[in-house]
Amino acid sequence: MISLTDIAGTAKPGTLYGIGVGPGDVRLLTLRAAALIQSVDIVGYFAKKGRQGNARKIVTPLLAAGQREIKFEYPVTDEIPADHPDYHDQIGSFYREMAATLEQNLKEGLSIGLLAEGDPFFYGSFMHMWRRLDDVVPVEVVPGVTGMSGCWTRANAPIAWGDDVLTVVPGTLDEERLKDRLASSDAVVIMKIGTNFAKVRRAVQAAGLAERAVYVERGTMSDERILPLNACEDVPGTYFSMVIIPGQGRRI
Amino acid sequence: MISLTDIAGTAKPGTLYGIGVGPGDVRLLTLRAAALIQSVDIVGYFAKKGRQGNARKIVTPLLAAGQREIKFEYPVTDEIPADHPDYHDQIGSFYREMAATLEQNLKEGLSIGLLAEGDPFFYGSFMHMWRRLDDVVPVEVVPGVTGMSGCWTRANAPIAWGDDVLTVVPGTLDEERLKDRLASSDAVVIMKIGTNFAKVRRAVQAAGLAERAVYVERGTMSDERILPLNACEDVPGTYFSMVIIPGQGRRI
Incomplete structure (x- = not known):
């Protein structure tokens, strides 16, 4: 029987890999992602200040002792609204410095695997590095199982069944726009719940979809919580939470 | 270094696994999916009549000689519209018989891995088996990298960047509804292009999004084709084709 590592290949020098690490369970990394994590010179990842970082936590079982790592700590996450100029300034400097660090290591011939929760091209912070480096160094993006899957x-x-239309909406939208989106879709995923929980629930109720809605927190992780939205008594605020409204399309 | 197979685990007797095989490249199967394919008693898959089946083709490098397989051949695919009573009757009988075959083997204690392109719960034929068997036998669904990723x-x-709303629309929708959906979204994926290509292109043009739209056929497979929608001269009709319209949300 062929070994999974043999299929998946290894990292090339001087290449930046944007590696989707999937929703949380390490078994949901792709063969390519897992093999690259085990073969890059440096594993890089984002983290909230003072934390280990969710992506890093997910891949822990894959890392060998002595693996070289670089943690990139966000100067700010949800303490300031994303449309505030201070947020823009602080995150902008952080991204510029981070891109410079990556570029320097890559140009010295080291391979870097930059971890991204879910899929790197689906609301991923990795995209801000891709935007700066894709024309500068070799870049390979490894798609991942999304958090919503x-x-x-x-x-x-x-x-989504048959001809269902699926809408993916950030919970950060204002309440009226959220409600409009919900009302005009067959199936909905509401991401980025965090501190938006109460607003999101009101919008789902106003759109008449509360009966079908499921709240999922840290799906596929060891401490996941799944319950009908109507049964949520408190107001959770975890980053890794979503509201799922399944479609009702063609059943045969 | 830990072996990837050791992380991913093996199949249990009498269990039905709905296995997402990802978009096409075998390296994009998850560790869990690949290990299950290598350990189930029977690998099952859907196929168009007389064909090998796309999912089966994707996992070929993982299969050992002598692996037991069952091919389930659709009596009809796109020869009859999906809303035609004949389609419903023929596909309905096929699903019922298929579920009975699976159930019989599972109850004899065999484990079965039923392959699904992309993610099993995202427009997957597997869902029709899940619907019939989830309350009858142990079922585990293994999410996969979607075709769109x-x-x-x-x-x-x-x-999708920042607060972009992503809409996933089947190309089977009528032209007016398609256009409406396109006009009210930041980012769009149009699936199930197939014979709907001309209609889809007209809708994209009418919504003023043709400049940003990319046509992708058999993405991640060895014979993939990627070109700006505006540069498509002919009218392709492949099952594995999509139109991608990237969002333009927050860049920092």
Whole structure:
């Protein structure tokens, strides 16, 4: 039987890999992602200040002792609204410095695997590095299982059937716009719940979709929580939470 | 270094696994999916009549000689419209018989891995088996990298930034509804292009999005084709084709 590592290949010198690490369970990394993490010179990842970082935590079982790592700590995450000039300034400097660090190491011939939760091209911070470095160094993006796939799987809720239209909405939208989006879709995933929980629930209720809505927190992780939105008594605020509204399209 | 197979685990007797095989490149299977394919008693898959089946083709490098397989051949695919009573009757009988075959083997204690292109709970035929068997036998669904993730990755087109709303629309919708959906979204993926190509292109043009639209055929497979929608001269009709319209949300 062929070994999974043999299929997946290894890292090339001087190349930046944007590696999707999937929704949380390490078994949901792709063969390519796992093999690259085990073969790059440096594993890089984002983290909230003073934390280990979720992506880094997910891949822990894959890392060998002595693996070289670089942690990039956000100067700010949700303490300031993303449309505030201070947020823009602080995150802008952080991204510029981070890109310079990556570029220097890559130009010295080292390979770097930059971890991204879910899929790197789907609301990923990796995209801000891709934007700066894609024309400068060799870059390979490794798609991943999205957080939302992990969540609807664990909720045992097939999301889109037949001709269902699926809308993915950030919970950061204002309430009226959220409600409009919900009302005009067959199936919905609401991401980035965090501190937006109460607003999101009101919008789902106003759109008449609360009966079908499922709240999923840390789907596929060991401490996941899944419950009907109507049964949520408190107001959770975890980063890794979503509301899933499955479609009702063609069943045969 | 830990072996990837050791992380991913093996199949349990009498269990049905709905296995997402990702967009096309075998390296984009998850560790869990690959290890299950190598350990189930029977690998099952859907196929168009007389064909090998795309999912089966994707996992070929993982299969050992002598692996037991069952091919389930659709009696009809796109020869009859999906809303025609004959389609419903023929596909309905096929699904019922298929579920009975699976159930019989599972109850004899065999484990079965039923392959699904992309993610099993995202427009997957597997869902029709899940619906019939989830309360009858143990079922585990293994999420996969969706076809659309594979396509936007290969098109080098990050799909959703910041507060972008992403809409996933089947190309089977009528032209007016398609156009409406396109006009009210930041980022769009149009699936199920197939014979709908001309209509889809007209809708994209009418919504003023043709400049940003990318046509991706068989993304991540060896014979993929990627080109700006405006540069498509002919009218392709492949099952594995999509139109990707990347969002333009917050760049920092």
